[in-house]
């Protein structure tokens with residue numbers, strides 16, 4: 001059990017139009033009690049952010065996330081969206097460096113770092129995703145890969161800003177595959193991530209930073225994963241698309257600190 005407040009985020013990826021977003025939130029929000037023991041974030045695709053904002057702007061428990069952003073605030077970057085556009089819509093969180101963006105859009109740690117710093121400067125909470133591929137794990141490179149991604153992604157982030165950042169440890173081999181890290185594997189990786197955060201920012205600050213697990217988290221494995229001392233919530237893809245399954249995961253997170 002930890003004293004950090006868990007944070008559970010729904011990464012919808014390229015799913016849910018505006019009507020589907022309204023349908024989800026109409027069913028989901030009544031499930032949440034007024035005093036949820038976990039932070040919750042809904043992360044729709046860009047085009048559904050305005051619809052989600054109608055439900056979530058200034059919501060006491062549920063934040064509104066974006067799945068990406070450009071580090072520059074505006075300018076000649078066709079197809080991109082900078083932080084001021086997100087803030088304008090009531091966005092509070094932004095997922096950065098997701099493995100799908102690293103893999104399909106060749107995002108580097110340096111570029112992700114620019115986004116992390118721009119998000120912090122704009123008052124957004126960055127959810128920085130890191131994690132190893134199966135090949136890297138099998139080659140014994142989990143720690144080297146995660147250390148490089150953390151050092152690169154968090155470069156030049158001031159220690160006093162670091163507690164605002166959320167880290168999502170997402171083993172790439174577990175994302176969307178139905179294959180989950182065991183609770184022991186997750187804890188081992190999370191403890192390692194926290195040790196790197198301590199190297200970067202000191203123990204006290206590392207102890208405040210929340211580390212989500214992501215990778216096929218579902219209602220039936222969430223309780224055990226969330227019970228691990230260094231697991232502070234989850235970044236949920238597939239199981240966040242249904243209000244009931246996402247709510248069941250939030251309950252597991254809340255119980256882990258009860």
Ligand code: PEP
Nearest residue numbers: 175176214215216237238
């Ligand atoms: C994700 O996209 O970050 C994710 C963890 O997806 P899934 O839960 O579907 O594995």
